[in-house]
Amino acid sequence: MEFPADAFLPGPRVTIPGAVGGSLSDLTFAAKDLFDVAGHRTGGGNPDWAATHPVPTTHAWAVQALLGAGANLVGKTVTCEISLGILGFNAFDGTPPNPAAPGCLPGGSSSGSASAVAAGLCDIALGTDSGGSVRVPSSLCGLYGMRPSLGAVSMEGVCRQAPTYDTVGWFARDAATFARAAEVLLGTPLPAPEAAGLLVAEDAFAFADPDLADALRPAVARIGAFIGGATATSIAEPGELEVWASQRNILQRAESWQTFRGWIEAVNPRFGFNVARNLTMASSITSEQVALANVARRRVVERARLLLEGGALLCTPTTPFTAPPLGLPLSELDRYSARIGLLTSFAGLVGLPQISLPVATIGGKPAGLSLIGWRGADARLAAIAKALEANA
Template sequence: MEFPAEAFLPGPRAEIDGAPGGPLAGLTFAAKDLFDVAGHVTGGGNPDWGATHPVPTAHAWAVQALLDGGATLVGKTITCEISLGILGYNPFNGTPPNPAAPGCLPGGSSSGSASAVAAGLCDTALGTDSGGSVRVPSSLCGLYGMRTTLGAVPLEGCCRQAPTFDTVGWFARDAATFARVTEVMLATTLPAPDRPRILIAEDAFSFADAEVATALRPVAARIGAALGGAETVSIAEPGELEVWASQRNILQRAESWQTFRGWIDAVNPRFGYSVARNLANASAITAEQVALAQVARRRAVERARVLLEGGALLCIPTTPFTAPPVGLSLSELDRYSARIGLLTSFAGLVSLPQINLPLATAGGKPCGLSLIGWRGADARLAAIARYLEETA
């Protein structure tokens, strides 16, 4: 299934100089191959997507924002097929390497963007996050990365997947660079870091491998001490996180089927087996299943409001494990993917911002710690990440 690949798409690079004198002048960036770059095919990680869609004549909003900010585009990066993947592999374009854990998967579907930043091939890179596709590669590749509040960054000129989950995100190797990019992408100045209550989610930590939890607990304690204190909480009642993960999966897959069904019907495109299977399963999801899943979503929103609307930040492992090896069987990949959803579904269901802090390793590989805030806390999370780096 796996074969060697680089982070960037093969062929001529999409290279565009940024505006002179902008706040990001001197920085380079890459764009996941879901973002339009004028004059270049948007391939979407699938051989039939680019062939059946017109070459864009304008840049995606996010690409234009970085160019206007002064950053220089150095290429487009490999993505999982039409963004339907969480571990980073692609049977058509190849799987980008994980520079932080050689021989291991990078995480996806923003796999190429994370790989390029981790390898030092660019300073920052655009990704998208619906079910975890910025958060997961950030954790597995040892990067700062954020899923933004739903709607915080325009998605114009970007291939969509699931409208109530799709968000724009970005990566950086250090918090200072991440903060600079965040200010441009959110068109704001980061606030002074505050001293929020840090809520360490014990039920989320229980899903992590022992070595990951052991590596992350002291980091969470240090963050709590640096920001004024921490307390242990549970996100949900026993068994609810598992329910939320399964119901998030139903909602996201149902939306993805609605997004792609017309194109699939017209083109009969080629897919790797796992993507084809998941789309076929999505086509069978009923309105009754969606309605039941919406009940679970409302319960997650209610719980998030109680925990976070007052300004507290929730601390959880970003992923329950470090980067898995390449070459796994489909059944093994499915098991890893399902475990990821136990930790990524909460923020996705509730449309919350979540930042990965690359502050620990386990077994010599990165493992990330996340802070989750209430809706609109994106700039605040980036400011806290910068503060923690400055005071480390």
């Protein structure tokens, strides 16, 4: 499945200068085409979404925050349709290239944002992450990227998908730039890194390709030594991660159907097959299925609280593999997507912050290592990434 495209939307670039003299005035940024930019249509990666929604008159909060800090907007980037995708392809706007792994998928749905940063076309890019759409392209494109705590960065002016999962995240090529953006978007100075210990989720590492897991181990040891020592643990009991991923899928799809149902029923929009199929499945999820999935979610919250509320950080591979090649059939892409969900569901179900660090390369392709903290640890994660880079 190949729809080659650029990172940016077709047509003239959307450009807006940042405020003079701001803390980010030497930086450029791009925004995923789910973020409102005043005077420019928000396309959502779907032609019928663009055609049936009014042109915004105000900027999304995150766009305004970066502009207000002096960063210059240099374009809007391709997204999977209405954010429903994890590998980065779009039947209408195309698949952005992966500069770090040519000929491979960039990861989605914030695919264009990751592609633009990886290619050096901007310093920072805004994305959204519900099921992994910042974390996954960060790993596959060799970038720093974060899914913040739920609600830590305002979603005002952003196309929603699943409200109890949706977050605004961002990408950068280096940790120092990432941290500067973090201070603006999180609204707080970064703290000094704390030595509260690293929990290494061995069950998560077991889901990764063996060569990828091995390639991440030196970084795990280095981070453990930096923050107070590493301890092996398991996120879940045997078999639970698979259950949690399937139940997260039910909950997120059920929420996405409620988000888009009114528009779909009124407009009967065009979709690529994979998006139409997933929305059709979402429309058949029952209230009983949702109730059962919420039981699993409460179990995940209890486990996360036990592991992380005391300040320790959890370490996992961000993705279980490096970037898949372009041109794979949909059935194979589905298998890749399902494997991703085994690693991304934990933070999503609990609303936890998770940062992906570009620490390894396997066969010339990057792989990310994730640090997950308890709710509110966002600035701390960015500070650790910055300190690790400075002491490399």
